[in-house]
Amino acid sequence: MAKLDSKIPKGRLADKWTLYKEYQKIVSPANKRKIDIIVVGTGLAGGAAAASLGELGFNVKVFCIQDSPRRAHSIAAQGGINAAKNYPNDGDTIYRLYYDTIKGGDYRGREANTYRLAEVSNNIIDQCVAQGVPFAREYSGYLDNRSFGGAQVSRTFYARGQTGQQLLLGAYGALSKEIKKGSVKLFTRREMLDLVIMKDGRARGIIVRNLFTGEIERHSAHAVLIASGGYGNVFFLSTNAMNSNGSAAWRAYKRGALFANPCYVQIHPTCIPVHGDYQSKLTLMSESLRNDGRIWVPKKKEDAQKIQRGEIKANDIPEEDRDYYLERRYPAFGNLVPRDVASRAAKERCDAGFGVGKTGLAVFLDFKDAIKRLGRDVIEARYGNLFQMYEKIVDENPYEVPMRIYPAIHYTMGGLWVDYELQSNIPGLFVAGEANFSDHGANRLGASALMQGLADGYFIIPFTMQNYLADQIAVGKITSDSEEFDQAEKEVRERIDKLMSINGTETVDSIHKRLGHIMWHYVGMARNKEGLEKAISEIQALRKEFWTNVRVPGKTDGINIELEKALRVADFLELGELMARDALHREESAGGHFREEYQTEEGEALRNDKDFMYVAAWEYTGDDKEPMLNKEKLVYEETEVKQRNYKTA
Template sequence: MATLDSKIPDGTLAEKWSNYKAHQNLVNPANKRKLEIIVVGTGLAGAAAAASLGELGFKVKNFCIQDSPRRAHSIAAQGGINAAKNYPNDGDSIYRLFYDTIKGGDYRAREANVYRLAEVSNNIIDQCVAQGVPFAREYGGLLDNRSFGGALVSRTFYARGQTGQQLLLGAYSALSKEVAKGSVEMYVRREMLDLVIIDGRARGIITRNTVTGEIERFAAHAVVVATGGYGNVFFLSTNAMNSNGSVAWQCYKKGAYFGNPCMVQIHPTCIPVHGDYQSKLTLMSESLRNDGRIWVPKKKEDAEKIQKGQLKPTEIKEEDRDYYLERRYPAFGNLVPRDVASRAAKERCDAGYGVGNTGLAVYLDFKHAIERLGRHVIEARYGNLFQMYEKIVDENPYETPMMIYPAIHYTMGGIWVDYELQTTIPGLFAAGEANFSDHGANRLGASALMQGLADGYFVIPYTVQNYLADQINVPFFKTDLPEFEAAEKDVREKLEKLLNNKGSKTVDSFHKKLGLLMWDHVGMARNKAGLEEAINEIKALREEFWKDVKVPGTMHGVNVELEKATRVADFLELGELMAKDALDREESCGGHFREEYQTEEGEAVRNDKEFMYVSAWEYKGDNVTPTLHKESLNYEYIEVKTRNYKEAKS
């Protein structure tokens, strides 16, 4: 059994990463050619890692679930990417970005990792600009910044409302360059279905070609998984339809510990749910909170009239509007962190002040911003978002306030990794949203892009090399080894079992049920009884799934239902672990809000004495309680405090 060693390098906080790089093992250029690396995923972390490793001279195999690496879901990030450049001269620094990230994460992230993240953030901006990423600029030709939640400085770089797209296309272009060079071999429309371990080290993967249906084997000296988060366990989320937690789950079942599975981010500004046929939720960028003001009616009767369609929001007078974020958090106002904003919206709606026909929505109003800045400025800043909103809701946000409601957006939890981003399985690395690191219990806006690219461009290329330094004499692996045989056999059995089940209910029907269960009990607010109920109900649903699921078609060729079935089968296990983790954590912190632990005002009550740890779960077998390992967090460079967004003091 692996032990939890986070392998933090020596030295002061600011020296750790330099020390690591100065003393790490390297592989000489001639030997790099002899080493193969599998990178699963082509989002910011995966594409950046694959490209950078290819540039160094390693032989890289990169796997993509979509038809092209350019489509990974990083592309959907709208708002921006943080960096401690301090170009606006407003007092930013590496330390402040580090501090804000730790505080925003409610003191549940590892100091050394987060400091490194803040340190390399500036390199990311330099790198992306050099790649031709068209960040927004001022008339003077220099880069523009805007502010995001949880920060008192403007440190967010952006490319209109499509920052994620532009950064991903930058990484994709770097990747394309390496593919053209031959250093990276690209495998598209492949879904990883298992991890292959040889002598205790990660040495390969099993994939299904989603076009031919073929089960394929790939071997390498090391495996990097950058497969994103598992937010789709909730069925409705802002994640893409193909986003799933199965790779992380396979790694978990092969021995990688799962870190903080209950830590899920609920994004406050999404378009509200409108019907039961709905397949996904659409995010409206957090950047909207720069100029939009969030409110609900002050009077309950107004809210009720609005819900019934008898009153329009524009008819409500200024004094009858409750700008509840500005009221509760005067210093940060509408720019409080996401978890705080989401809970505040839920609180108002639960109290009966919600709007929209469901009563599960709040207003995000641009009236004042348009009056102050003019419509053309708002249009230049958010035009594409407004257009997107109008296409979906059929209302013009220039004229009537937007309706928003929180939705599942990001998972801070993920595969447990040490400082090197290595999991508890030697040779298996996890990068980007797939790992648990850096964001603690809550991620700040514009930090996901930062982390994905930091891991991919600036961490993985070093740490993987350090791992491979003593592997230069290990020859290329053949895929006819018994370990590959066994892994492929398991995969085939699982797929055949699903196909031969011939039940009566569709995969989606189970996924929807699971999603509702998770949203009700493991969502924005959790409590002991609900979590215990969820655990039992998920178990029952899982049993029903394996008894009664219907997957048409065969293994051969395109079979979308089969793809979905494998993912939902994993979600049905992962959901239970999330509930278990949430049950274990008897405190409220960040995105994890236990109703039992709150102040009278409804603010989260953290319990640093007992729960200042990362929970790392070890798989012990199907239907066996997993073992919880605790990585305690030590804050040497930061004073642990209750988060306070009411005042501007940090």
């Protein structure tokens, strides 16, 4: 059984981070250059951390799977980034941002971590502006804010519909500056395939595959930071980039790091619906669309069926026959309810037979009233790029006919377990950004992922990692010339050889698609005991089939895309099972985890605080063995725990 110590500092919630910083140990400037740090991933968390650690004087080695650090999937975030600046004078405070985040997460996040996130949010905006991030501005020249996804204040900073891109390019600029200076060494097209742990239990390196040459490389360091993003692609279809994967985190899990709350998956309500079997990914459209768009389905089932058959169009349905179901069910928040609530409500209507589009798995997002009220120009200025994107994909003009949308897998709140310092239970292994579990509880609010990535990277890791490294100067240079590295490399080579030798008949993608189907049907938006049990046995069977019948053509040296995919899917086939197990054990509904057995009469999520107010941190015990459950009890010292209510408050 692993020992879980969350290391939350003493003191009042508002003082904890300050107190921590006062007492943490730091590394002297002369010693920093003798310390090596590995950073896996160059998104907001990894890129910002690598740049900041380089600035401090550490030797940083940073790794990404793409051809450039600028392509990490943080780049695709559209809507914005939250901060408690209160520039609009609408009553925002650090506590309010914290409280919205912890409540939005259905009280399944760690109080101290989430508070710290809100606390450093303002520094992030300052930093990004100094880097030249072109945020939207008022005519006065001051920064503009908008309200976003379930918040009642305007605290979201944005750069058109490309906020993630601009923030990432800011971090990429900072990283490029350090690469030029020589403090950071960049390794592109490298995929982490194992974590190396020494006999004393400390993480001291990684094994990577060079995706260009196929070479297996060893890299050693005093500490390792994993910032490799989320595991949404376990579902095959998601809004994640095609190459996003869970392998770095999963390999750490298999070396003893705990995996926390894997069942908490966010399903984003405003995505373009699935249109065919050949489809490779789902496209998200910023939920800022919900600020002006109204979501509806036909009131009459006959109308929905006629639309599905293509006999009538959305505009043929008179106003009185439209069901604006979010406004009906949640009068206080209407179309702006949090993502999990909006997604489930769409699924509920479609399952009940009121869905639209050819498949019946879509709802309308209608701008007719907003265009009437504000004029087409205003709507075009606000959402022009999103409307254009929609039209390119769907071939319909959303100014004239309502958009069709459906929820899609978007973000994973679960991830590697970390303490207050963002250190896993393995000493020397730190985890930042979407790859860790810590700040969003069971559901993440809009515009908070960018905030967390940069908070971890710029302002938390550079402090907390030093606290660990302060006494590591005595150990001297870490080399990759050791038994532990030999063993890890050998295991990686064996895994690759095994995959190449199966030579079966199924392609990697066909197995991945089948895994995605199982996950979506049984471990998706609504889950139940029977389905989850079925999912576990089906995933086990599929995994067996993969390891006996997959086909990976080509060679191990040079670029081999099928091998890259096979290694990732092999890990997804294990991770998917853990997600199902976690969902099965959590006999309550919380945030992105909805168990059909646990709902109110009105169909709302029903938490069970008495039995489940804890972090479920799973421990690997061996292949095909049941993982062990460790619990970190969540204590809310300064937070009133309520039932989430978006109907009246």
